[in-house]
Amino acid sequence: xxxxxxxxxxxxxxxxxxxxxxxxxxxxxxxxxxxxxxxxxxxxxxxxxxxxxxxxxxxxxxxxxxxxxxxxxxxxxxxxxxxxxxxxxxxxxxxxxxxxxxxxxxxxxxxxxxxxxxxxxxxxxxxxxxxxxxxxxxxxxxxxxxxxxxxxxxxxxxxxxxxxxxxxxxxxxxxxxxxxxxxxxxxxxxxxxxxxxxxxxxxxxxxxxxxxxxxxxxxxxxxxxxxxxxxxxxxxxxxxxxxxxxxxxxxxxxxxxxxxxxxxxxxxxxxxxxxxxxxxxxxxxxxxxxxxxxxxxxxxxxxxxxxxxxxxxxxxxxxxxxxxxxxxxxxxxxxxxxxxxxxxxxxxxxxxxxxxxxxxxxxxxxxxxxxxxxxxxxxxxxxxxxxxxxxxxxxxxxxxxxxxxxxxxxxxxxxxxxxxxxxx
Ligand code: AMP
Ligand code: GLY
Numbered sequence: 001x002x003x004x005x006x007x008x009x010x011x012x013x014x015x016x017x018x019x020x021x022x023x024x025x026x027x028x029x030x031x032x033x034x035x036x037x038x039x040x041x042x043x044x045x046x047x048x049x050x051x052x053x054x055x056x057x058x059x060x061x062x063x064x065x066x067x068x069x070x071x072x073x074x075x076x077x078x079x080x081x082x083x084x085x086x087x088x089x090x091x092x093x094x095x096x097x098x099x100x101x102x103x104x105x106x107x108x109x110x111x112x113x114x115x116x117x118x119x120x121x122x123x124x125x126x127x128x129x130x131x132x133x134x135x136x137x138x139x140x141x142x143x144x145x146x147x148x149x150x151x152x153x154x155x156x157x158x159x160x161x162x163x164x165x166x167x168x169x170x171x172x173x174x175x176x177x178x179x180x181x182x183x184x185x186x187x188x189x190x191x192x193x194x195x196x197x198x199x200x201x202x203x204x205x206x207x208x209x210x211x212x213x214x215x216x217x218x219x220x221x222x223x224x225x226x227x228x229x230x231x232x233x234x235x236x237x238x239x240x241x242x243x244x245x246x247x248x249x250x251x252x253x254x255x256x257x258x259x260x261x262x263x264x265x266x267x268x269x270x271x272x273x274x275x276x277x278x279x280x281x282x283x284x285x286x287x288x289x290x291x292x293x294x295x296x297x298x299x300x301x302x303x304x305x306x307x308x309x310x311x312x313x314x315x316x317x318x319x320x321x322x323x324x325x326x327x328x329x330x331x332x333x334x335x336x337x338x339x340x341x342x343x344x345x346x347x348x349x350x351x352x353x354x355x356x357x358x359x360x361x362x363x364x365x366x367x368x369x370x371x372x373x374x375x376x377x378x379x380x381x382x383x384x385x386x387x388x389x390x391x392x393x394x395x396x397x398x399x400x401x402x403x404x405x406x407x408x409x410x411x412x413x414x415x416x417x418x419x420x421x422x423x424x
Contacts, residue, residue: 001024001025001026001064001065001305002025002026002027002028002029002061002062002063002064002065003019003025003027003028003029003063003064003065003066003067003305004028004029004030004031004054004057004058004061004063004065004066004067005019005028005029005030005031005033005037005041005066005067005069006030006031006048006054006066006067006068006069006070006073006078007030007031007048007068007069007070008030008031008032008033008034008037008043008048009034009069009070009290009365009366009379009381010290010291010293010294010330010332010363010364010365010381010383010384011069011288011289011290011291011293011294012030012033012034012037012069013034013036013037013294013363013364013365013384014293014294014296014297014298014363014384014386015067015069015288015293015297015304016028016030016033016037016040016041017040017297017361017363018297018300018304019067019304019305020040020041021303022303022304022305022306023303024303024305024306025305027042028040028041028042029041029042029043029044029057029061029063030042030043030044031043031044031045031046031047031048031054031057032044032045032046032047032048034364034365034366034367034368034378034379035364035367035368035369035375035378036362036363036364036367036383037364038369044057048068048069048070048072048073049072049073049076051073051076051077051078051081052081054066054073054078054082055081055082055085055087058082058085058087059085059087063087064088065088065089065090065305065308065309066082066087066088066089066090067089067090067091067308068089068090068091068266068287069287069288069290070287071097071100071101071147071285071286071287072147074091074092074094074097074100074101074266074286074287075094075097075098075100075101075147075286076094077093077094078091079091079092079093079094079097079266080093080094088312090265090266090308090311090312091265091266091267091286091287092264092265092266092268092286093262093263093265095261095262096257096262096263096264096265096266096286097286098262099253099257099264099268099284099286100147100283100284100285100286100287101146101147101286102145102146103143103144103145103146103152103183103283104122104145104181104183106283106284107120107122107183107185108122109253109256109257109260110281112256113252113253113255113256114252115248115249115252115253115256115281116248116249116278116279116280116281117185117280117281117282118141118185118186118187118188118280118282119185119186120183120184120185120186121183121184121185122181122182122183122184123166123170123181123182123184124180124181125170126166126167126170126171129142129166129170129182129184130163130166132184133156133159133162133163133166133184134159134163136159136162136184137159138186138187139155139156139157139158139186139187140156140162140184140185140186140187141153141154141155141156141184141185141186141187142154142156142162142165142166142169142182142183142184143182143183143184143185144169144175144178144179144181144182145178145179145180145181145182145183146175146176146177146178146179146180147178148175148178148179149226150224150225150226151175151224152169152175152178153224153283154168154169155187156187157187162184166182166184169182170182188273188275188280188282189273189275190273190274190275190276190278190280191211191236191273191274191275191420192211192212192214192271192272192273192274192282193209193210193211193234193236193237193271193272193273193274194209194210194211194212194230194269194270194271194272194289194292195207195209195245195249195250195269195270195272196210196267196268196269196270196288196289196292196296197250197267197268197270198267198307198308198311198316198321199250199254199264199265199266199267199268199311199316200265200310200311200312200313200314200315200316200317201254201258201263201264201265201314202254202255202258202314202317203254203314203316203317204246204250204251204254204268204316205307205316205319205321206242206245206246206250207296207300207321207323208232208233208234208237208296208299208323209232209233209234209236209237209241209242209245210230210231210232210233210234210289210292210295210296211230211231211232211234211418211420211421212227212229212230212289212291212292213227213228213229213230213414213416213417214226214227214228215228216228216338216339216414217414218414218415218416219416223339224339225334225338225339225380225381226290226339226380226381227289227290227291227292227332227381228331228332228334228413228414228417229291229329229330229331229332229413229414229417229418230289230291230292230294230295230329230330230417231295231327231328231329231330231392231395231396231417231418231421232292232295232296232299232327232328233327233392234421235421236274241274244279245270245272245279248279249270249272249279249281250268250270253268253270253284254268265311265312266286266287266311267286267287267288268284268285268286269284269285269286269287269288269289269292270283270284271283271284271285291330291332291381291384294328294330294363294384294386295328295329295330295386296328298324298328298361298386298388299323299324299326299328299388300321300322300323300324301321301322301323301324302319302320302321302322306319307319307321324388326388326389326390326395327388327389327390327391327392327394327395328386328387328388328389328395329386329387329389329392329395329396329398329399329417329418330363330384330385330386330399330417331384331385331386331399331400331403331413331414331417332365332381332382332383332384332385332413332414333381333382333383333384333385333403333406333408333411333412333413334380334381334382334411334412334413335366335377335379335380335381335382335408335410335411336409336410336411336412337380337410338380338381338412339380342379342380343377343409343410344376344377344378344379345370345376345377345378346376346377346408346409346410346411347370347374347375347376347408347409348367348375348376348377348382348383348406348407348408349406349407349408350405350406350407351375351383351406353405354385354402354403354405354406355402357387357398357401357402357405358398359387359388359389359394359395359398360385360386360387360398360399360402361386361387361388362383362384362385362386362402362406363383363384363386364382364383364384365379365381365382365383365384366378366379366380366381366382367379367382367383376408377408382408382411383406385399385402385403385406385413386399387399387402392418392421392422393422395418396417396418396419396422399417400415
């Protein structure tokens with residue numbers, strides 16, 4: 001079958017890489033893709049948010065199945081549009097994607113369905129939001145209601161920082177319409193965990209937990225980014241915790257969405273905070289995580305097309321997923337300046353040498369070919385240097401050995417991805 005993947009980052013490269021191994025797949029298209037994806041798929045220069053053009057592309061190329069990476073097209077109804085056109089697509093409808101596209105919806109939904117989450121208040125005017133912040137006078141998190149490409153949540157350790165966050169989001173409207181309402185919630189302590197599940201409307205098949213590293217610098221310092229690396233498995237993830245996440249978070253969410261007339265099909269991502277025995281949902285995402293997908297796909301033993309088809313047919317209950325017992329680590333190499341304004345067009349070298357090392361797969365995020373055909377940087381996150389190994393220690397060593405072979409001007413990456421799991 002012919003498959004179309006929508007998106008062009010490291011997550012989409014990992015999906016294309018996995019789909020490319022399926023005996024069911026004859027050709028892969030990717031919109032827009034990147035220079036790494038171009039080795040396995042036909043990249044078509046269509047914006048992931050240009051839904052009418054994507055529908056036309058899928059029709060013109062007789063695409064049998066479309067898989068969506070990023071949240072923006074899901075929030076704008078790509079699944080609804082494809083289904084209306086009679087095209088098969090994997091992801092939630094616009095209504096179901098509200099679990100990510102509106103923080104206010106997600107928080108109120110969690111309360112309705114008794115899913116544990118930080119206590120919060122919703123504000124639609126800055127004056128009352130600021131009044132609340134001043135009275136609370138304790139660490140808070142200020143979150144814009146709408147999608148903000150990972151920039152919508154500001155952790156404020158003091159009153160001044162929270163006031164500034166309200167100002168930026170609601171008064172200066174730095175995130176545009178996403179900031180017409182805010183959620184202000186208690187700041188939680190603990191360890192973050194990403195748990196993703198395949199969902200068919202009723203049934204959930206969990207993937208093993210992964211951990212993302214959102215902060216820019218070693219030791220979780222510096223500003224938040226889209227994710228500087230990930231690893232899997234997470235030592236704390238055992239049967240008991242898996243059961244709790246399934247029964248306290250995922251099943252109530254999927255049942256709740258169905259009961260509210262928004263049946264969920266696709267990948268549901270729960271961003272969790274674990275504090276001792278306490279478990280809270282920080283956020284839901286309506287898609288595969290990035291960079292989590294780069295460490296999950298290499299460990300997935302089951303054919304991805306079969307899982308997606310079972311999900312689309314409502315038959316996940318008859319399916320069992322096979323996972324490798326090995327570990328996987330992804331180190332993100334970023335451009336100078338990221339997560340702020342960053343460098344582009346820097347020549348990348350050493351990739352072939354890195355890729356020839358045992359267990360190493362380099363997923364491309366922001367790469368392109370220049371007019372001379374050279375591989376150059378084209379995004380903030382440039383590469384996801386990924387390695388599989390028998391243990392987490394081996395995977396970490398392999399990923400860093402590979403990253404050390406790759407060069408581009410102003411490259412930077414964290415040196416401590418996965419270390420938290422080794423030191424306990
Ligand atoms: P969100 O957009 O809700 O996922 O938040 C982005 C990041 O902000 C999370 O991954 C956490 O690192 C942090 N965060 C969000 N909510 C909280 C909270 N209630 N307490 C502490 N940190 C939080
Ligand atoms: N890893 C964070 C995200 O995908 O949203």
